[in-house]
Amino acid sequence: xxTIQNLHKKFGKNQVLSGVDLSISEGGIFAVLGxxxxxxxxxxxxxxxxxxxxxxxxxxxxxxxKKNPEYRHKIDYLPQIANFPSNLKVxxxxxxxxxxxxxxxxxxxxxxxxxxxxxxxxxxxxxSGGTKQKVNLVLTFMFNSPLIILDEPTTGLDPISxxxxxxxxxxxxxxxxxxxITSHIMxxxxxxxxxxxxxxxGKIYFKGSISELKTKTQQPDFEHAIASxxxxxxx
Amino acid sequence: MKxxxxxxxxxxxxxxxxxxxxEVCKTCPINTVKKAISQAKDFDTIIxxxxxxxxxxxxIDKPLTIIGKNYPVIDGESKGEIIIIKADNVTVDGLFxxxxxxxxxxxxxxxxxxxxxxxxxxxxxxxxxFFGIYIEKSRDGKVYHNKIIGDAVEExxxxxxxxxxxSKNIQIEHNYVEHVRDGIYLEFSDGCLIKNNTSTLNVRYxxxxxxxxxxxxxxxxxxxxxxxxxxxxxxxxxxxxxxxKENWGTASYGMLxxxxxxxxxxxxxxxxxxxxxxxxxxxxxxxKHNNFSNNGWAIKVKGACYTNTFTENNFLYNxxxxxxNSNVNDNVFDKNYWSNYTGYDLDxxxxxxxxxxxxxxxxxxxxxxxxxxxxxxxxxxxxxxxxEKVSPVxxxxxxxxxxxxxxxxxW
Amino acid sequence: xxKILKYSFYDLMRSRWSYVYFAFYxxxxxxxxxxxxxxxxxxxxxxxxxxxxxxxxxxxxxxxxYYNNKEFTELLLAQPLKRSSIFMGQYLGVALSxxxxxxxxxxxxxxxxxxxxxxxxxxxxxxIITGTFLTLIFTALAFNIALSNENKIKGFGYAILLWLFLAxxxxxxxxxxxxxxxxxxxxxxxxxxxxxxxxxxxxxxxxLKLDISALLGYTGAVFKQFFGTNVGLIVSFVMLSVxxxxxxxxxxxxxxxxxx
Numbered sequence: 022x023x024t025i026q027n028l029h030k031k032f033g034k035n036q037v038l039s040g041v042d043l044s045i046s047e048g049g050i051f052a053v054l055g056x057x058x059x060x061x062x063x064x065x066x067x068x069x070x071x072x073x074x075x076x077x078x079x080x081x082x083x084x085x086x087k088k089n090p091e092y093r094h095k096i097d098y099l100p101q102i103a104n105f106p107s108n109l110k111v112x113x114x115x116x117x118x119x120x121x122x123x124x125x126x127x128x129x130x131x132x133x134x135x136x137x138x139x140x141x142x143x144x145x146x147x148x149s150g151g152t153k154q155k156v157n158l159v160l161t162f163m164f165n166s167p168l169i170i171l172d173e174p175t176t177g178l179d180p181i182s183x184x185x186x187x188x189x190x191x192x193x194x195x196x197x198x199x200x201x202i203t204s205h206i207m208x209x210x211x212x213x214x215x216x217x218x219x220x221x222x223g224k225i226y227f228k229g230s231i232s233e234l235k236t237k238t239q240q241p242d243f244e245h246a247i248a249s250x251x252x253x254x255x256x
Numbered sequence: 257m258k259x260x261x262x263x264x265x266x267x268x269x270x271x272x273x274x275x276x277x278x279e280v281c282k283t284c285p286i287n288t289v290k291k292a293i294s295q296a297k298d299f300d301t302i303i304x305x306x307x308x309x310x311x312x313x314x315x316i317d318k319p320l321t322i323i324g325k326n327y328p329v330i331d332g333e334s335k336g337e338i339i340i341i342k343a344d345n346v347t348v349d350g351l352f353x354x355x356x357x358x359x360x361x362x363x364x365x366x367x368x369x370x371x372x373x374x375x376x377x378x379x380x381x382x383x384x385x386f387f388g389i390y391i392e393k394s395r396d397g398k399v400y401h402n403k404i405i406g407d408a409v410e411e412x413x414x415x416x417x418x419x420x421x422x423s424k425n426i427q428i429e430h431n432y433v434e435h436v437r438d439g440i441y442l443e444f445s446d447g448c449l450i451k452n453n454t455s456t457l458n459v460r461y462x463x464x465x466x467x468x469x470x471x472x473x474x475x476x477x478x479x480x481x482x483x484x485x486x487x488x489x490x491x492x493x494x495x496x497x498x499x500x501k502e503n504w505g506t507a508s509y510g511m512l513x514x515x516x517x518x519x520x521x522x523x524x525x526x527x528x529x530x531x532x533x534x535x536x537x538x539x540x541x542x543x544k545h546n547n548f549s550n551n552g553w554a555i556k557v558k559g560a561c562y563t564n565t566f567t568e569n570n571f572l573y574n575x576x577x578x579x580x581n582s583n584v585n586d587n588v589f590d591k592n593y594w595s596n597y598t599g600y601d602l603d604x605x606x607x608x609x610x611x612x613x614x615x616x617x618x619x620x621x622x623x624x625x626x627x628x629x630x631x632x633x634x635x636x637x638x639x640x641x642x643x644e645k646v647s648p649v650x651x652x653x654x655x656x657x658x659x660x661x662x663x664x665x666x667w
Numbered sequence: 668x669x670k671i672l673k674y675s676f677y678d679l680m681r682s683r684w685s686y687v688y689f690a691f692y693x694x695x696x697x698x699x700x701x702x703x704x705x706x707x708x709x710x711x712x713x714x715x716x717x718x719x720x721x722x723x724x725x726x727x728x729x730x731x732x733y734y735n736n737k738e739f740t741e742l743l744l745a746q747p748l749k750r751s752s753i754f755m756g757q758y759l760g761v762a763l764s765x766x767x768x769x770x771x772x773x774x775x776x777x778x779x780x781x782x783x784x785x786x787x788x789x790x791x792x793x794x795i796i797t798g799t800f801l802t803l804i805f806t807a808l809a810f811n812i813a814l815s816n817e818n819k820i821k822g823f824g825y826a827i828l829l830w831l832f833l834a835x836x837x838x839x840x841x842x843x844x845x846x847x848x849x850x851x852x853x854x855x856x857x858x859x860x861x862x863x864x865x866x867x868x869x870x871x872x873x874x875l876k877l878d879i880s881a882l883l884g885y886t887g888a889v890f891k892q893f894f895g896t897n898v899g900l901i902v903s904f905v906m907l908s909v910x911x912x913x914x915x916x917x918x919x920x921x922x923x924x925x926x927x
């Protein structure tokens with residue numbers, strides 16, 4: 022589904038990614054984890070073509086992503102901080118994104134799911150952070166693309182919406198889609214992901230299932246496993 | 257009453273009895289103008305019928321009235337002067353005179369008046385000429401409603417449309433002159449009236465005075481000449497209600513005043529000239545009720561000019577209102593309207609509460625480095641102009657209009 | 668690109684700032700007409716105001732829009748859209764909405780005052796065209812600054828500096844240079860100096876209209892050809908277009924290389 026070879030990225034003097042090799046197979050939920058500043062978002066943005074690598078190749082669905090924005094039709098992306106044009110109404114934003122990508126009827130189902138109906142005629146500038154995130158989720162899931170990338174999807178969500186989100190992600194997985202997630206909520210990651218990718222200092226430190234990680238670090242639970250990686254490498 | 261009209265009738269009959277009318281046409285017994293003149297007696301009338309008469313050096317040496325019917329053509333075939341008037345009381349009317357000879361040693365004219373009194377030259381059309389109407393040492397004549405169309409390109413080989421030399425009391429009215437060197441030129445000629453003429457597209461000046469005093473010119477139009485009017489070394493000239501327009505170019509101006517004293521310049525309009533009035537060494541001149549609009553420089557003062565007064569003029573949208581090349585001023589500016597004035601009138605008396613300073617620092621800079629003109633209307637220039645306004649260094653600090661008017665003046 | 672343009676434009680048309688800008692021009696037009704009671708004089712004053720103000724507003728607004736819309740831009744970047752279309756769309760959205768405010772804000776009071784019956788209509792059209800060009804140029808320059816500076820404060824700082832330089836400092840240096848080399852023929856130099864600054868270039872266009880009588884007083888042959896014929900008008904417009912094209916192509920170039 023996604024293959025990354027020898028990916029390097031530098032921001033000024035700051036080497037963020039130094040030789041990432043990663044291959045993500047079709048179907049399943051992959052969590053990209055790592056401490057702050059480890060390069061998770063950079064990696065995701067590189068896949069999306071928003072960050073241009075200094076070196077290395079990225080292939081999505083068998084196509085090299087350089088100079089061909091068309092592959093992004095096959096990706097749904099949920100950005101970390103959603104800040105929309107504040108003068109637009111929710112309804113208009115949804116209409117606009119549909120207009121920019123392609124027509125879909127999924128949006129109504131998602132609006133119902135997240136109970137967004139009362140907000141449709143409000144301007145985006147007047148919405149709370151959680152509501153904005155819900156709008157963000159609607160925009161992401163409505164296109165039914167084979168690859169879904171979620172950057173911190175849980176931000177600002179209330180417990181009920183969080184449950185709905187998990188259900189939604191599982192349902193998408195059941196359709197055979199590939200889903201990439203970054204998150205700081207370990208319980209969320211543990212519950213939902215099939216495989217985790219751990220990035221440390223610009224490299225893939227670990228890739229495999231949660232149980233494999235537990236075995237490797239000899240820790241009883243997932244949170245401790247992650248903590249032990251971090252203490253081992255920073256002690 | 258009855259008696260006097262009888263006398264008039266008697267005089268008329270005697271006159272007609274004595275004065276004869278001679279007709280000239282191509283098929284008549286008298287078929288040249290020269291022949292007609294030689295056969296005519298004093299006070300006769302010669303009527304020239306339509307046709308082309310190839311003659312030059314036609315000398316009118318007795319008081320005659322020569323009238324062209326339907327514009328007969330007198331073709332001088334470029335052989336020299338065409339008509340020379342040497343007697344008093346001559347009238348020449350309605351001729352089409354062409355092909356005057358060109359010479360570098362003699363000023364050939366289409367029609368020359370020499371030592372004559374009471375002449376009338378009217379309704380002539382002059383084309384392909386060197387000099388047009390040349391009046392020398394004559395007086396009390398009238399040049400009325402003539403049309404002079406030259407083809408001058410360079411100054412050195414062209415002549416003037418109407419030229420006066422040592423003449424007095426000549427009236428020049430309703431003439432149209434174009435494409436000659438100077439439209440109208442007066443040298444040592446006093447007491448003349450130049451009225452309602454149009455002088456345009458001339459190589460040098462529309463109207464030119466040299467050493468001529470007590471003349472009046474009014475209601476004339478000077479458009480698109482090398483320069484509009486040059487008034488030089490003359491005294492007591494009155495200039496009323498003329499229009500000076502589109503005299504464009506380097507060193508071009510609506511009017512040039514050089515060594516002029518005691519003149520009056522009233523009610524004129526200076527529009528779209530590079531320089532409205534260029535003043536050099538002129539004193540005691542009254543400028544009143546003139547409109548200066550859209551000129552590069554409305555007034556440019558060079559050299560010493562004393563006790564001139566500028567009152568109740570309109571200065572409208574000129575790039576520069578006044579330019580001085582020194583920081584000394586002895587002239588008075590009062591109660592003018594300046595469209596560039598930015599002051600206020602809190603007491604509502606129609607007079608601005610802050611004096612207006614018509615000379616800008618930038619005009620001084622442009623005078624020094626002409627290319628800087630390209631920075632006109634730039635914000636930087638506005639800033640330095642403002643600082644100069646606050647504390648004048650380069651421009652005369654007493655050059656102020658203390659009573660700038662708030663509204664455009666009408667009269 | 669047209670879709671992005673459409674949305675940016677609608678977005679801006681609803682923003683408070685467009686109204687502020689529009690209201691400002693409306694007020695300026697009305698006040699000038701009211702104070703002067705004379706169309707030609709109002710147009711002249713406006714020209715002086717516009718060549719300074721439009722660039723300022725264009726740069727500030729451009730930079731502000733870019734920074735305010737960063738996250739939204741990122742959302743768009745994740746969509747299957749070309750980068751150049753995204754940025755060109757946004758750029759044109761800003762530039763066009765600013766131009767609209769300018770044209771309508773000034774146009775309405777002048778039309779009501781009887782512009783169409785007046786001889787000032789050509790001066791006014793020139794004013795509007797110049798204002799639009801300046802908006803296009805300075806919005807593009809603003810986008811360039813914003814694209815090159817992640818730091819908002821720095822971006823604003825550079826934008827103000829750029830405006831200050833082109834509007835005031837440049838002319839000061841230019842004047843000094845001309846005076847310093849006054850013994851040499853300067854007409855070419857002065858024309859080139861004008862071409863290199865879009866504000867000066869627009870000013871020249873206005874001079875051609877308002878001060879042609881003064882400009883023709885200068886002797887230089889190059890000057891004479893430039894100002895005396897249509898050459899000046901044509902060259903100025905060509906150069907203004909170049910001034911639009913250059914920063915716009917840098918937007919496209921820069922946006923392709925940039926990380927978000």
